Structures are given as C-alpha cells and as structure tokens.
Amino acid sequence: MIHINKVGDLTGVTVRTLRYYDKIGLLKPASKTEGGHRLYTNEDIKKLQQIQFLKKIGFPLHEIKNMLTSSEWDWSESLKSQLSFVLKEQENLKKIELSLRELIHGIALEGEENWVAIQKTMQLSSKDKEMKQLYRESVFKPREIKLWKKVPNMTSDSPDSLEWIALIGQLKRYMMEGPKAPKVQNIIRRMDEKRLEEFEGEDEFLEKLWKIRMSPKQSEKLSLYPIDQNVLEFMEQAYAFFLAEKNNPQAE
Amino acid sequence: MIHINKVGDLTGVTVRTLRYYDKIGLLKPASKTEGGHRLYTNEDIKKLQQIQFLKKIGFPLHEIKNMLTSSEWDWSESLKSQLSFVLKEQENLKKIELSLRELIHGIALEGEENWVAIQKTMQLSSKDKEMKQLYRESVFKPREIKLWKKVPNMTSDSPDSLEWIALIGQLKRYMMEGPKAPKVQNIIRRMDEKRLEEFEGEDEFLEKLWKIRMSPKQSEKLSLYPIDQNVLEFMEQAYAFFLAEKNNPQAE
DNA sequence: TATATAAAATGACGTAACGTAAGCTTCAAG
C-alpha cells in the first residue's frame, strides 16, 4: 500500500492530479485508511503509467477512461483516428511555420518600424494558395515550373533565399546614395553572381519573371512578396550601370 | 457603420466571439446605437482580420492585444519565439505519430483482443530512446548500422515494414497448423524472397540480428518489438523445412 | 499520553476562448 505522495515520486504526477483522477473516476485508489487517506497498489501504479502514456499521445481523459474500463474498446479504431488527427495537426503547424517565416523575412526586408511588411503578409496569407499554383502553371512553361522552385521566396529558410532577402534589404537601405554608389554596386555584383550560379542560361525565364516583378498585381497573384516599385526601378538602374561598367572598365 | 451579424458574415467570426472580443477589450466597436447595439467600421474589420491571422498562427488573445495596442512591440522577437515554439510542437507531434504507428502495428501483430501488444508498446515507449541508439552502435559495425535502417520496425509506415508485420501476423494465426502446412510455407517463401531482396549477401548481419531476436531482453534493448519466443522458434522450424524442400524438391 | 508538526483531505476559484441557453430589450418592417 503506497501513500499518495510516494506515488507522485514514483510516477512524476502531482498529488493534485491523483486526487483529480480519483474524483473523475479515472483512477480510484485500491483502498483508503479509516481517516480517508488514499492508498495505492502496484496495480494502480501500472494503470497510472498507462494513463500517462495515452495522455501523452493525445487522448483526452474521458476517452482514456473508456479505453481502460470497457473491455470491448475498439483500440484499432481510435488509434487510427488519433493518428489521422495528429497528421492533420502537423500539416497545420507546417502552414503556420511558413506564415511565420514569411513574416520574419518580411520584417527583415522592410524593417521593424513600419507596419507595411506585416500588413502585406497578412493580406497575402488570407488568400487562397491553390489558386496561385494554377495561375503559375498558366503563365510558365512546364520546364520553367521547376525553375520556379529556385526563385527566392519569403517562406523558405534556405541560405539562398535568406541571402536574397538580405541583399534586397541592404539595397533599400542604401537607395539614397544613388545607383552608382560603391556599396550599391557591390550588392548588385553579388546579386549578379548569384543569378549566374542559379539561373545561368535561363534568360527567357528571368525576363518573364522580371516583367511580372515590375507589376505589383501580377506579383501578388504569384504569391511573390510585393517589392516596392521604386526599389525595383532603382535595382534596374543600378544593374544597368553595373553592366556598363563591366563592359567598359576604365571609363569614367 | 456595420451591424454585428454583418461583420460575422464578412469575416466568418461568430457574434459571440465579437462580443467576447469587445468584453476583453481586444476589439471595441467604433460606436454603439443609443439602444446599445454595436456598430463597426471598416477599420474595425481590418483589425479583426489581423486578429484572425495572428490567432491562426498561434498567438493567444492577450498577446495579440498587446501587439496591436503597444506601438513599441518587438515583432521580430515574438515571431521568432513563436516559430521556435511551433517547431518544437512539430517535433513533439512527430514522436506521438511514431508511438501511434507502433501501437497500431502492434495490434496488427497480436490481435486486438489481448492486451499484450498495447502493454508491450507502452512499456517500450516509456524508456529512453537515445540509450538504444548508443547500444546499437556498440553491437554492430559501422557498415551494419546502415543496414539497420532496413530492418522492419514498428514505427515505419513503409510498404516493406508493413508487409513484414502482416506476414508475421499471419504466421501466428496459422501456427496451430504446424510448420509444414502449405499456408505457413507460402508465408515463409514470401519472407525468404523479401530477405533476398533486401539483405542479399548480408549473412553475417542477419545472423547477428537473429541471435538478438531470439533473446527478448536484447531485442528490447534495441527497441525491436518483442516477438514471442514460440513464434520465433516456429519460424525457425518452418524455415528449416522450407530449405530442405527447396534442396530436395520431389522427396516426400 | 499529550502535543507539535508534517502531510492529507476537501472546497473553491482561476485558466482560454468561446458555445449555448435563458430572459429581456431594441430595431426595422408592415
């Protein structure tokens, strides 16, 4: 016969919990002292461990009670339904994770102080994702759909996407220095390097992508994070200058 | 000025919820009629949509309230901590998923009627998984560790593992017909085919595995689902008979 | 054996985010 706090020590559950389980009839102690103190047996401990396990895998107490009392319980049934529930929960959390990453990257781009990023993402997220997939397929060729995966997007945590976000963020910061500023040109050079690494020879695709980028509405349809028009234009100027310099190095 | 049930139609939240948000000060309607009916503006609707989004990604209402009121809120901070929380939750659900699969497969093996499978798995799950990894590394060679992944286990949902479980389950059902029964021999043949497909030429490894299998204690240490001793022995007999038949087809 | 003290018992309130029901009041149409 084991006292209540000893049971707690053995299994890690609190005294309060044991009293609660007693009250709801989930685990009644085998006996009591004449004064009313609860006394548990080894059997009770085993049952408690089963309860703990079933609770851990997500069953509510009232269902655990049924499971352990009714001998005719359809274990297979409830385990499978619990499994499908768990799978759904995981999908859901995956979506939440993507939204969070989008927001975090958005703030990295826009800076924390202004609400714009948050607003944009919250609007984006409220729309239908599947629609976008369909639209995407209508605009690009099948082969280009594969390339699409390499386009940096706000939900990815790949190093590549992160660097793109960082580069664009820096570009915004240095915009007031003009497109020819060395800092800006360094960023553009790095972008060009990455472009070559990832999209070498895919000029047609890049051309299409850039046109879409220049139209905020189309960008949004494709769930591209809407980059400010003036940033895009600035980028185009800086890139033009970069190309000119490259072809004619010593000129000034 | 929009009436409360219209707001519900527009955003999908219930009237009760809107009244609740009013009460806790999360979303107060811009004005009220003299009779006390709530009137919302377009601004309110926008705010409500933000609330919905933040709720969807897992923030509690009181935190959302802070986020939307205090202008100095550290968005980056709370988004990141929420992200890490979500990641932890996903890990947790993954573990739960594995436990559930283990139980479901256990029942497929032992049959629903007897508690044995459930008991066994519940005991297995309560122990430390990392310990097992270490033990495994001490028993097998590095090269064999890779092979280990192909050993059917109770938590996998790969077709291969499922078939092994099904085969062993059937074997148990036909045990009373003796090791020479055609049904039993068919199962053994299928097992042999699979063995060849997956472990061809790895005789040393299989030998080791089999020895461990014959010892319930060692099996458990490696988190192998403990198969009953008599089933294993029966399997050995049936397999011996199978080999004999194969080498000497027409004898009887 | 009386008493001090630890530990146990019961009862009640609080939690998060609403759902649901009861009973009363306001709004808008006819």
Next chain:
DNA sequence: CTTGAAGCTTACGTTACGTCATTTTATATA
C-alpha cells in the same frame, strides 16, 4: 403600433489541472 427578428447581458459548461484556504489525520517527540 405591433410583431418578429436580432441584439443585449448574465451565467454556466468545457479541459486538466494549479493554487490557495481551511480542516483533519498520521506520526514523532517530549
């Protein structure tokens, strides 16, 4: 002016306990 629909407030129920507050029992010491 009536009437039915919709709105209002109040309050209890939900999950699985945590956290008091108060009282009673068990046990060790004087």
